[in-house]
Amino acid sequence: MFGYILEESIIQFPKVLTSVEISKRLSISYKSARLLKQRIQVFSSHQVEKLRRIYYDDLKETFKDVTLPKVEDGKDIKKHLGKKLYRKIPHTDTAVLYSASQRSNQFRKRFRHGGLTASIYQSDSVGGRQIGTLVSTIATQNGCVFFDSIPDQKANTLGPLIRKTVPYESPLFSDEGYPWLYGIYKKHRAINHQAHSKDKRYKLARNRWSKLSVHNQVAEGNQRLLKSAFSAYCYIKPRYSTLYLNELSFIKSIQAVGMDTLVTAQRKGVVPNVSKIYNLTYNFK
Template identity: 40%
Template sequence: MTSKEIARKLSIPYKTAFYLKKRIQVIFSHLNESLREKLYKELENPEYAKDKIAVADSVVLYSSSLRANKFRSRRYKGGSASIYLSNSIGGEQKGTLVHTVGINGGMTFYKSIPLSNQYYLEKDLEEKIPKNVTLYTDQGYEFIWDRPNHKSVNHSRKSNDPRYNMSRERWVTKEGVSSNGAEARNNILKQSFRSYGYISPKWSQLYLTEISLLGNIRFVPELRNLLGFGESRFVGLRDFYYSQENLTHKTENYNYLPLSLEARNKLKTRKLVNHYREQDIAKYNKDYRTAILHNDHYWEKFYQKDRMKNEVEYNSKAFKIYSITEKRKWIDVDSIANQLKLNKREVIFIIKKWRKHGIADIIERQERYRKIYKFKVKNVKLYYLVYSNFTEVK
């Protein structure tokens, strides 16, 4: 319900209706946050989460038009670029970029984010969905490596039949993986926002939380009774004995703060550049220090896109290999390659790189790495095994 509709139905001035709507949105924000925390705790239970499927996707609302951009065409055509004006006129954010996270047949939560990159998407997922829950997305979430139950669809998949350009498996794979649940929620969101001519990014999170709670109420009978005056011990939107001191009535606490052009330029630094302090690097062995400096120089000074693409691809595969290794458990290269559907030679190549740069010395300070062993079996084939917590092994 818009502020104008509230003013018309209650016969009050528009400013009063606008203030009233903001008060209601603040209350909804408190309630929706409690629902998010409750759902997260429930999903941490393996028995409850085994049949739950989470979906995630992003959508743009009110993208910048040529008129708002002083009739300049946008330089970038990506989803997040369409919410910003041209850099030549300040690069101000005019549209809203929304990240949608929900459970199929369950609750949905929306988050207003400034950029559709790994930092903001992964941070929002960690706040709402535990890593043990099955997650379905599109191919835009290839950066996820530490969620063993993450599966994605490829919207750019080509058809094997020469008569057709695109494949039917762009939306649903043969294994039944689909991101249609998130697409449907985005469609509902866009239809709901058609009631508003325009919403400033400053208030976007309040409006998104309002729509999220109105959709989540049906899954919480107690909340339906609370908002519908169904219980005698409830007065209005709060408990009869609930103190207002527990509520924060400032709308500023829920405002969205857009990134400036300078802040966005700072985020353009490459993700694979290390951010160690000099005193920390001095503690590592010579081979590891050399590898760090070589890596940083490569990603800051090098400009061969094809080679960089290969580097990113191998980093992603290395993260996947790490994610399936368990403490105090041996695993061979064949099992890794079959489980991750990788080439065995690539797996051996990555493990050799780990072994070359002094992994054993690094493990003493960082649990993230694994010690590498090698041995020969009867058929003279060379296998590389990964083992964790090596300090107990003599």
């Protein structure tokens, strides 16, 4: 049963297999289907860290001798690197799943948090509990993607995730929400989505989405895929979000890397082939 459900999950991607669908396909009880779904999620959580290590080593080897033109030079990065290298550049961004509306806050405004975190937490006057899920995305065009559940967008939270996924030698594209990356990644480039137009007739610039081939649309595209996939679930509590995100990350990444690459890396000792009890990254309440 496990192998069949795993294969169907990979074939049906980006559509996800819910516990109800597993129950109907295998003609088993919902409780048994739920346990099988959990086994898939735990298995994916083990494997996604191995895929992250393979992804890290591949980026380090690919970009170890690659340099980017200076921002002041105004040169196009895609023309400088070529299409093959350009497509391997990782992109990062954050998104919100299951945001908390004012109705869930008893029509009280959220005044403590700002930005995306204002959409996932209730007001302190009604408990301040986390309702939605904040997701960090690191993705490569037609390649691996890693979704991580995070409590906020602080550097101390996002920094370790980016550090263990993207080596210092690799370029990294993002938006203006990561100003602290400039002092860590020398090849980091950001796109300003709020850039104003030089023409007085318009408020925003046309190149606010992509400028000199710098953009984070790969991460945004994967976030759209994530939201479409999670629409099959009614609601997911933040404490379980890591398991669901790891499942989707594994299925998407294994299609790009291939199961043979993962097995070969385990046999050669590149990644450990030891299963560990999976712990949630953060203690969500």
